[in-house]
Amino acid sequence: MSEQMVDRSAVAAQQPSTTASPRKEAGYVHRHRADWRGWKFMWPFALVFVFVFVVPIVYAVWISFFQNRMIGGTSFVGLQNYSRLFVDAQFWSSVGRVALFTVVQVPIMLFLAGVMALALDSLKLHGTKFFRISTFLPYAVPAVVSTMIWGFVYGSKYGLVGSLNDVFGTNIDVLKPSVLLAAIGNINTWEFTGYNMLIFYSSLSTIPHALYEAASIDGASEWQTIRRIKIPELRGSLAITVIFSIIGSFQLFNEPSVLQNMVPGNAITTYYTPNMYAYNLSFAGGQSNYAAALAIVMAVMTMAIAYMVQLKSMKEQMK
Amino acid sequence: MKRMQEAQRSVEFKEEMRKARKAEADRARRTISDEKAERRRAAKNGFSNPANPSRSIALTFVCALFVIYCLFPFLYLLVNSTKTQADFTSTFGLGFGKSFALWDNLVTVFTYQDGIFGRWLLNTVLYVVLGAGGATLLAIMGGYALAKFRFPGRRLCFAIIIGSISVPGIALAVPQFLLFAKVGLTNTPWSMIIPSLVSTFGLYLMWIFSDQAVPDELLEAARVDGAGEMRTFFQISLPLLAPGIVTTALFTIVATWNNYFLPLIMLKDSNWYPLTIGLNQWKDQASTAGGQAIQNLVITGSLVTIIPLVVAFLLLQKYWQSGLAAGAVKE
Numbered sequence: 219m220s221e222q223m224v225d226r227s228a229v230a231a232q233q234p235s236t237t238a239s240p241r242k243e244a245g246y247v248h249r250h251r252a253d254w255r256g257w258k259f260m261w262p263f264a265l266v267f268v269f270v271f272v273v274p275i276v277y278a279v280w281i282s283f284f285q286n287r288m289i290g291g292t293s294f295v296g297l298q299n300y301s302r303l304f305v306d307a308q309f310w311s312s313v314g315r316v317a318l319f320t321v322v323q324v325p326i327m328l329f330l331a332g333v334m335a336l337a338l339d340s341l342k343l344h345g346t347k348f349f350r351i352s353t354f355l356p357y358a359v360p361a362v363v364s365t366m367i368w369g370f371v372y373g374s375k376y377g378l379v380g381s382l383n384d385v386f387g388t389n390i391d392v393l394k395p396s397v398l399l400a401a402i403g404n405i406n407t408w409e410f411t412g413y414n415m416l417i418f419y420s421s422l423s424t425i426p427h428a429l430y431e432a433a434s435i436d437g438a439s440e441w442q443t444i445r446r447i448k449i450p451e452l453r454g455s456l457a458i459t460v461i462f463s464i465i466g467s468f469q470l471f472n473e474p475s476v477l478q479n480m481v482p483g484n485a486i487t488t489y490y491t492p493n494m495y496a497y498n499l500s501f502a503g504g505q506s507n508y509a510a511a512l513a514i515v516m517a518v519m520t521m522a523i524a525y526m527v528q529l530k531s532m533k534e535q536m537k
Numbered sequence: 538m539k540r541m542q543e544a545q546r547s548v549e550f551k552e553e554m555r556k557a558r559k560a561e562a563d564r565a566r567r568t569i570s571d572e573k574a575e576r577r578r579a580a581k582n583g584f585s586n587p588a589n590p591s592r593s594i595a596l597t598f599v600c601a602l603f604v605i606y607c608l609f610p611f612l613y614l615l616v617n618s619t620k621t622q623a624d625f626t627s628t629f630g631l632g633f634g635k636s637f638a639l640w641d642n643l644v645t646v647f648t649y650q651d652g653i654f655g656r657w658l659l660n661t662v663l664y665v666v667l668g669a670g671g672a673t674l675l676a677i678m679g680g681y682a683l684a685k686f687r688f689p690g691r692r693l694c695f696a697i698i699i700g701s702i703s704v705p706g707i708a709l710a711v712p713q714f715l716l717f718a719k720v721g722l723t724n725t726p727w728s729m730i731i732p733s734l735v736s737t738f739g740l741y742l743m744w745i746f747s748d749q750a751v752p753d754e755l756l757e758a759a760r761v762d763g764a765g766e767m768r769t770f771f772q773i774s775l776p777l778l779a780p781g782i783v784t785t786a787l788f789t790i791v792a793t794w795n796n797y798f799l800p801l802i803m804l805k806d807s808n809w810y811p812l813t814i815g816l817n818q819w820k821d822q823a824s825t826a827g828g829q830a831i832q833n834l835v836i837t838g839s840l841v842t843i844i845p846l847v848v849a850f851l852l853l854q855k856y857w858q859s860g861l862a863a864g865a866v867k868e
Binding site: 257258259263266267269272277281330337340341342343344345348349351354355358360361362363366377380382412431465469472493496497501509510 | 585587588589590591592593594596597599600603604606607608610611613614617625626627628629630631674675676678679681682683685686687688689690691694697698700701702704706708709711712713714715716731732734735740766767770791794795797798801802812813814816817820821823824832835836839842843846847849850851854
């Protein structure tokens with residue numbers, strides 16, 4: 219086995235024309251032979267990926283065309299699950315909620331992350347290293363734990379908010395339905411600002427310092443350096459963070475699901491977010507086929523939005 | 538005799554290392570004091586070095602507010618893990634209780650319900666070692682293949698993997714569950730480990746890392762010398778990829794350690810729960826009819842859950858920060 223490998227790679231080494239720089243050997247007549255060596259390293263990932271990713275998605279599409287009834291068993295219903303979904307008020311209310319969440323929370327989080335990254339990169343802070351690590355630390359906390367901590371903090375009965383209400387004689391309730399989404403947004407902002415900050419910070423740190431020196435000799439002010447050098451550099455990583463954040467908030471599940479029992483009453487319904495709706499449909503309602511259709515529609519929507527953002531940012535970079 | 542020589546050499550080596558570290562620390566200290574002097578001079582003559590600007594107290598103060606926001610839940614967790622259940626419900630949220638019950642709480646966490654928390658901790662470690670460890674290994678090999686070989690199907694692999702990032706977890710989880718149920722894998726550790734083996738983010742990181750850290754010339758040289766692909770990979774490439782591997786491992790470990798959704802749907806038997814699901818079950822005990830509220834245990838358990846990851850992030854800072862920096866270069 220190993221001898222064979224040595225043989226084959228030795229052959230490949232003698233004829234590098236199949237792999238690298240074909241232009242150099244322009245004089246040779248070289249056969250275009252496929253170079254399969256990469257698969258030696260790629261196959262384990264590809265195999266597991268097919269098993270846990272490709273097959274389930276194909277399966278989801280397949281079962282979304284069926285319906286399971288108490289009487290009559292599973293039957294083919296074509297696009298009926300999808301047409302039902304398009305008039306499902308509960309589904310659309312959940313989509314509306316995550317859309318609102320995305321539009322408000324993502325800009326706030328990315329703005330904070332960007333400002334923090336610029337502040338760290340300015341080298342003007344006392345103790346930059348401490349600031350960097352402590353803003354990133356929340357990322358290491360599981361969503362379940364951070365939601366529980368914030369849930370205890372929010373609690374008006376024996377939480378921190380409750381204690382503060384006692385001290386100041388106020389009657390603030392951050393878990394009432396009208397502000398609940400903002401309370402969840404705060405949890406997400408706490409969890410992920412540091413992570414996004416680090417992505418911004420990393421891309422800022424790739425700017426060569428000579429550029430700043432040149433700008434400073436040319437008499438550029440601090441603000442001009444930020445506007446003309448740093449912010450343009452952030453554009454590329456902004457596209458990535460925006461896409462990841464949109465995907466993340468469209469998939470909102472952990473925080474509302476953990477918070478469900480900590481919130482008085484039924485403020486967090488079983489269809490609070492699309493993911494919660496799908497989860498409850500398939501695991502409590504026994505409607506896996508309908509849930510599969512929902513999941514596919516959400517996947518297509520998410521991909522479409524991610525694609526549009528990508529396209530927009532690419533166009534901007536072309537300018 | 539030989540062993541003594543070796544022992545002698547290792548002592549010498551340690552001594553050398555100690556000296557090197559001391560020299561490094563001295564150098565860092567000198568740099569700091571030199572930079573300070575430079576800033577003082579700059580303040581006097583008005584010509585400042587852009588790589589060493591004067592520190593701003595106002596900016597530090599504003600950023601400190603944000604750091605307080607980031608750190609205060611940790612403080613809340615620490616303070617409240619020292620309270621008894623009675624103190625938790627009756628005393629001020631950020632103040633200490635009447636008694637210091639941290640040790641009692643820790644003991645109770647590990648003995649409550651016949652010590653099931655210990656079992657959850659071991660389960661989590663098992664999932665992390667096999668799931669995240671495997672994911673890291675697959676990501677290293679896959680990323681290396683994508684960066685260093687032009688094999689048939691490479692572009693397709695690439696497109697599928699990038700596309701897969703935007704597929705929501707739920708779109709996968711429901712059919713994954715149904716498929717796993719068909720082959721009888723649900724409610725076993727495998728249902729948690731196998732899906733954890735795929736980390737597209739890890740693959741992406743390793744691809745960028747391999748692209749930058751392993752020079753093509755080195756691989757060609759090894760091949761000319763007659764080394765097989767596997768040998769080249771293990772002896773030449775792997776050592777060069779070390780910082781990237783630490784970063785990837787750290788992120789897959791966090792993803793697996795913190796996973797909530799996957800075990801929630803796959804596992805019904807509380808003996809296979811990881812910490813996240815177990816803690817959530819303890820928390821929900823307060824809201825079930827006749828259930829005993831054990832928030833002090835939930836909080837202390839949470840503290841135990843996050844400590845390993847926080848420590849790992851603090852100790853391995855150098856690696857993951859350079860790892861993410863490499864990722865940003867490519868954007």
